[in-house]
Amino acid sequence: MSPVRELCEVLERRRVGEYQALTLAAPRVAEGARPGQFVHLLAGEDRSFPLRRPFSIWRVERPGAGPGAVEVVFDVVGAGTRALARLRPHDVVDALGPLGRPFDPPEAPAGCLLIGGGYGAAPLFFLAAELRARGCRVDLVTGAATAARLLDPTEAGRLGSSLTVTTDDGSAGRRGLVTDPLPELLAGTGAERVYACGPMPMLAAVSRVAAVAGVACQVAVEEQMACGTGICFSCVLPVGPGGGSGGLEPSPPENRETRMARSCLEGPVFDGAAIAWAELGYPELEELVR
Amino acid sequence: MSPVRELCEVLERRRVGEYQALTLAAPRVAEGARPGQFVHLLAGEDRSFPLRRPFSIWRVERPGAGPGAVEVVFDVVGAGTRALARLRPHDVVDALGPLGRPFDPPEAPAGCLLIGGGYGAAPLFFLAAELRARGCRVDLVTGAATAARLLDPTEAGRLGSSLTVTTDDGSAGRRGLVTDPLPELLAGTGAERVYACGPMPMLAAVSRVAAVAGVACQVAVEEQMACGTGICFSCVLPVGPGGGSGGLEPSPPENRETRMARSCLEGPVFDGAAIAWAELGYPELEELVR
């Protein structure tokens, strides 16, 4: 579905652990949204002409019983998220969406391992629901710095056949990184697909583990975005010759080994093996995934 | 009283004819405010760094029974007043005040004629109350383009011994300009003082009528203001050699016949005879008041 601009009424804003969740009446966005896609939001009457802010779609209520809604969950870090955190019901948010390339589900039912860091788990909630609807087994791993920054662990527990939790400080689940239990889980579950979202070093580590295990892996990246619609070229990422376009119209191939792909249009989901990790400062990984 | 900056809770916002009225909890501003002074307001969370907007003080509730409040009334004309018109109770407005030179009441009780154009009547409501408390007879004239733009005529009727109303279109009171009935009223009431607020051509006409009648006259002007505190020099007005400073510290006299006086600091109230009307395009008047 091609993205639309929708002026969305705020249905609810609430706290979720250390995060804020925002539910927007967005029939047209909700209709076509797929896991891994994002909305590009603008809040409030602000004459300073602020740029939009991108957020993964956390949950979708397709139009039907209700008018259709999308929910995002976010961390308050700066001016844009502060403005969103001030919203009250009936306020209006200007949204573009659904934007970007979604996760590709396996063709046939298969075991899937989903790994999310912090609020990065958000799109995996949506993905888990879709994968299970397609008959896939879903195992989840979520990690965060501390317990309060784990995204809705109760709900996460319901989404998959298993949930493994890690925290840096040990305040919940295992102490350590979200990537620590991966090799073991891959072996244990026999997963054929890995899906991940979170900070770049985590995505690099996940891509490496998946490559070593020979399992197909898709990761959703976060680059700074101005437009979100493919026209400003600020959100680029080096992608290898085979990498990228995921069904969306590719930009014309450049005469290069790797090219700078726009993560808003050709991503935010990329094949872990397609990203030119060496250029991003992870040279060993590049060797591995070749 | 020297002005202060106060973060004021919005107590009420309501329609008054075609205008908006805003009541702010402002104990420190309310304490020292005098008629003719203004508040310099900033509304809302806006990252565009908007300038403040000046508004005459319409009503004051001195701290005592309540915590103290000021009320302004305004016309929605642009971005700043639109932002103020969006305020809801409990929102916060950033106010500077009370600013500027107030009207000088007569030393002893005397007849006073007050003339207001449109929302320009606002400071005269406050002034009328003070004059009556001092034992002065007060007669009011208010005019506007049309009935809905007369400021609270019911209340205006209660403020003085008489109220004369004019509208350009005849939809209320006499058809014509607010200045039309002046000569007659000056003669009829025997007023010894004239106070006026409204658009510049009206103030020029009032100053002329008062000069012809030999009655002392003060007018409150409206110039575009950035700072409101005397530091930017954007709000200036040519003032004759005798003109101006009204008890406030004058800026050093310039080596000129007329000088550019800051209307935020030395005004907004000026003696009608002190303004260098010729430089403002009213040459005949200059002759008269000399």
Added chain:
Amino acid sequence: MTVDLSVDLCGVRLRTPVLAASGCFGFGREMAGWVDLAALGGIVTKSVSLEPRRGRPTPRMAETPSGMLNAIGLQNPGVEAFCAGDLKFLAGAGATVVASLVGRTPGEFGRLAERLDGEPGVALVEVNLSCPNVEHRGEVFATDPAAAAEVVQAVKRATSTPVLAKLTADVTDLVAVARAVVDAGADGLTLINTLLGMAVDTGRRRPRLAAVTGGLSGPAIRPVAVRCVWQVAQALPGVPIVGTGGVVTGEDAAEFLLVGATAVAVGTGSFINPRAVVEVADGLERYLADQGAGSPAELPALFKAER
């Protein structure tokens, strides 16, 4: 009052005087789902060079008060891929294309213009002079009247398409540069490119752009852009100008047209509102109707410079 929004820009009839600015509308294709490309005044493509360019490292953008900084670094697939892919698409979509060219030497500009000459669908050429001249200590072409003129000459020799020279406001004497490029044959001017700026991430104590400095755009720079158009229109009456810098509403566009621009280009505005180019034109149509003007070309005569 019916309003006819069309304008003549250097002999080319545009449906509206509102274009998409270079670098702010991709190569046009990306926006096919958002707007009817054929209904726009025109699409200035992202600047195209002879060889593909990868651009700068990220972060490439930073938000600033009422604006943004960018240091994209002219990423583009090179002129051959551009012709084979994007240009063909745009021509097929019926868009009015302004091809933006960028080179490192006057010769490169000339070869680009030659390559595009006669390509179907290119209505105008825009010469992006806000880039370093490698033959001259990396100085930006548009800061030197002689270097800018040399580029324009090279381009004019190579193409029969009308040529717009795009200048920067980061100069002491903009009128001198404008005069030099017009004397060299430029059919019109695009004013202005981004201002050179910088922002600091105070928390991390480093530049917010990987490239350290970048171009400032958006409503923040509109007063500078309007002033530039006014100055040049006063000094060089009759030279068509495309006004660019902070246009996000029809009223903003009207500011530029009143002071003498023939058309405007919407840049950063499209990042916030993908339909900005269309909506600015709609807003301008309402504005003209309100003012009793039948066409954009009537606006300069309605402007009263002395108050």
Added chain:
Amino acid sequence: MTVDLSVDLCGVRLRTPVLAASGCFGFGREMAGWVDLAALGGIVTKSVSLEPRRGRPTPRMAETPSGMLNAIGLQNPGVEAFCAGDLKFLAGAGATVVASLVGRTPGEFGRLAERLDGEPGVALVEVNLSCPNVEHRGEVFATDPAAAAEVVQAVKRATSTPVLAKLTADVTDLVAVARAVVDAGADGLTLINTLLGMAVDTGRRRPRLAAVTGGLSGPAIRPVAVRCVWQVAQALPGVPIVGTGGVVTGEDAAEFLLVGATAVAVGTGSFINPRAVVEVADGLERYLADQGAGSPAELPALFKAER
């Protein structure tokens, strides 16, 4: 960690590195009710000329996105009234005064400096070079390295007080102008003055300023100002710089100090918040403490230009 906010600016010890910018704090007296004048880093006075000036007609200001335009026209009572009134008051209040000078010829600047030399209370002199040179076709002094240098020489000959040269960013090569005035003896630089801009009242179809064009200030121009300070600090290490342009918070001040400014001056910020100069210094103190810096002078070394 205790923070010592004081800095050395051209041999003068300032209580904080946050000054009030010229033209944005009146003559200082107006603000006595709002802030403790003696506690500020310094007060740069409104620019003073030999004779009184009435300034421009109104409207003199217009709000723009994240900024404002002004065309005040250097209204001031002349240097004699300044010395008798404002300067005496400021000296009595214990303020650190930077006297801003404006003339029409290098000779006028020299006479102003002479008149102020030895006046008690003048800690530094700032030469406002963003004004027309009547001996040279009305060109702004700060756009011409030679003319700017000539003014600085005239001032330096006439005074023993340290001299700041205030430059404009509206030039092709700011470093060249900066180098010229430093070579001519300027002890430090103030960067930047307002950018030349214009805004249109579309409803009335006329300029929003009576003077047509005016100076753009406020957060909108901060990225340009930060870039200018960075460029000049890189090119002329060791030359003290007062960064000016859009400072409204302590973080904004930190941007300038990180890229190499010794101090900052708050201009338009004081119009919205009369206590801005104080609050920026407070914010900066918190910032320094957060960053583990003991004084503002430590910031440049903490800046990592390569990401």
